[in-house]
Amino acid sequence: MPIVDLSAVPHHLPTLAAWHQAEWAYLNPGENLGMRIARMQAYLQGGLVPSTFVYEHRGQPVGSAAIVASDMDDRPQWSPWLASVFVVPEFRRQGVGSRLVRHVMAQAAAAGHRHLYLFTPDQAAFYQNLGWQPIAEESYRGSRVSVMRALLASGSAAES
Template sequence: MIRIISLHERPELAPALTAALIEAWPKWYGPGGSGDARREAAARAGRGLPRALVALDGDQLIGTASLVETSIPTHAHLRPWLGGLWVRPEARERGLGLELVRASRAAAKHMGISRLHAATASAASLFRRDDWSLIDETELPAHPGEIIGVWAIDLV
């Protein structure tokens, strides 16, 4: 049975989240990358922002999403964000990404957040299916030629 919980409920899963972040974004979190997956996983185990949600199949982490204060530098004025959405390849095509987005929305609303943002170059259809609005498009220096959609949803 798959369930989605906040990492603060099972902080011992932080090493599994660290491994997932490295697997999902090896250029950022892997050797030579600028990110620190272990530090970020530990920080996301709290009850405030940042906060990670993890999808578990039994005790195996198969997906994650996080609520974070900021995301892409071109839109630093927008806060907060749903970021770090990832589903293990063998668990994809089962609707888990959408479940993680919806669980993130519910967690944000429970925290008193009234508007949530997200950025993606590859999951536009997922955000469209969940009634998010495309509010902008941008290109990031780290990803030349790739158009990033900036999405928002009101939670009130």
């Protein structure tokens, strides 16, 4: 099951946008599916930031993870961010999410980034198991979130 850049499989964009809208619309009040699709067009331009990676099974998307310059309005000084890690329910607990996160970490490290940031309302333990450290707990857009950071060493964030 390969991980591919969304720019190589742009026909998956509407599917990913629908997943992300269903999962995280509450964090982006006022943004509808059409707006999300339009915003995600930036992932098709090439280059690492921003980009989205798609985990495929038999040519169909089953998960995604993105790297973006900023994912929290009130933390613009921190960059880049891991974002939009999503796995369809029937593929959860099979290592898909871990592989996607490690892939993004490896891409960021290879590009020379020393840190990667994320926020999560409910998956801090998952990320801690992958080496992420909590750096803040706060309210963001009406939800309690954990803000986390991964220290990247060039070449050490191996994919698996």
